[in-house]
Amino acid sequence: MIRLGAGSLDRLVAVGAHCDDIAIGAGGTLLTLCLARPGIRIDVLVLSGGGSAREQEERAALAAFCPGADLRLTVLKLPDGRLPAHWEEAKAAVEELRAGTEPELVLAPRTDDAHQDHRGLAKLMTTAFRDHLVLGYEIVKWDGDLGRPAAYQPLSPEIAEQKVRLLQEHYPSQRHRPWYDREAFIGLARIRGIECHTRYAEAFAVAKLTLNLGG
16 A cells, blocks of 8 residues: 655644534544644634534534544534525635644545535635645435545554443434444444555545655
8 A cells, every 4th residue: 555644744724614523524533633633723614513513523523533632613503404595604714723723734625425414614725725735524414425445544443442432422412313332433444454464544635745755
């Protein structure tokens, strides 16, 4: 498997349309990064759930998924499932986020995600963060929109299990969903691990990547 290192990584941006999106799509990657880079700054923007029990879930969850990080979380109150109708508010929030940080890596939804909120946010990110490495995480759901990812972050068995445990522990509001269970999360991680010759992994879409092989 071809591997490229991240080099210096002191600042990270992660965004989600909903509380739990980031943890589902990139929770194992966050755990891996934070354990390897204590004190890394992580700016997080979530568009919906602000002022509700979902925000409290998200704050507790991301604190657990980002141990030792300088975590800065903003949760807005845009209505779930209505991002196209609130495009200007979402765009303003993303632009404000961009103005406040210069990250080496951005974690965002995939631009071809079937959910309109995920897809809309992803498109905003690639215009606001034009000169940054943007990795598009995947969210398992009933739409059946999982494709062929281009990038993989291997996860140790311990990290993979910790991710699943934290998802179950910190998002009780989602446990009623038929796809929200250990088998779905660990199963996808196992499949992505097979694809990159490791036990478990998270996978990402990459729209554009500039190499520096001679540096």
